[in-house]
Amino acid sequence: MLHRRKTYTIRPERLQEFTEFFHTYLFPLQISHGARLVGRWVTESEDEVIAIWEYRDREHYEQVDRDVRNSALRREAMKKRARLGKNLYIKSTEDFMTATGVYTPPRAIVSVTAYITNDAGEVLLVRNLHRGDTYELPGGQVENNESILDAVKREVKEETGVDVTIDGITGIYQNISSHIICVAFRGTYVSGELQAQEGETTDVGFFPVTRENVDTYIKREHFQIRALDAMNPVYLPHALYTVRPYELVSRYDGNAPSALSGQN
Template sequence: MADGQILKKKVEAIWEYKDMDDYYAIQQKVKDDPLFQLAQKNKHSIDQVILEKKEEFLHSTGDYFDSKYSLAACGWIENKQGEVLLVKTEWRSDTYEMPGGIVEEGESIDEACKREIKEETGVEVTLSGITGVYTNETKRHIVFVFAGQYLDGQLSTQSNEIQDCGFFTISKNNMCQYVTRGNFQSRMLDAMSSSSIPLEHFTVRPYTVISRVE
């Protein structure tokens, strides 16, 4: 009070919650708190301190969250003899696998596949389509497997992430001798048993094909 007048001050607070369930859960924790309950009991014994209370909920106008998944690509790469390019990494030294890795910002999926293969094995390849798409629900990866052919370059393990790389004669009968993990075996069985499907990059207004892998 000042000269019989009520001093009015407006207080605004903005809180962010994951969702409405999160809001209700937090509100319930506040109500269960002993200090809050004590304040509720005593609020009638003191002068009125809140003249008006208003609560509004604001909602996002768009989805600005990161994608649930990251993209990865690897290649079933054969040479002229029909041998398949495989690598053994430092962190999965119990198995061989097809070379590849994560798609970096600004890259297309096929560009990332060729770059990763060059970095891991030292060779350049051409790609001829996709043999399968797989989701790793543990690491939140979507993995694209390409069919491809050796083009040029000498095999090398210049990357400190790679223990070994080479071309191997792979069949359904001997694959498990090289590839010990089920998720890699599944991709390789699909690659050796299926024909590839095309991947097309395009823009619209007007529709224009940028590139096509098939």
């Protein structure tokens, strides 16, 4: 792996402005083209912000850098920075690092997504703030000490504003490039008003998605697979539990939909 340390010298009074600029432009510019943010830190004096990015190797970094430079979002970022003033940050520097060894367990991110239908059989889709080229099923990352069932309901609520019930798991998918394992569910709309959520989504709605027209809405193939598998699901058995002491939180044998939202 190759790591790039980007250091920004800022005025402390502009930290919040710079943070908003980072989350709106700098962060999505990198992750949408394949980089991973290891972490972002600010010094106690709030005059320096450090971000460390991860790439597979130098070739991967160079490809991401080319894609970023040619993107429409970068042009928007440059215009926004001009409006905010060049002293949004005083200067920036970067250097590259390689690891001297492996000191942590293998890393994997667990995410969840949901194929949610309404009474008309339409499918709930969102347009993500950082992936404006496609609609997709709502979802996101599982937080520490959170069950996958709690996570999928929370993510749907955060991205669309609605509450849902969950019937079962329809598939498990691994993005080997990004170390992401995604657990996909199927469920049903219960209540709430659909609304794009600031900082999460730019558009949400129920759409008449079918096997024949799925690529009209969902442009990325790895997102299409999750929807197609959920259309006529074979629900997977699973169990949620804690240990020390052992406590079974939820168990499903995979034979039929189980309205799992009521078992958490």
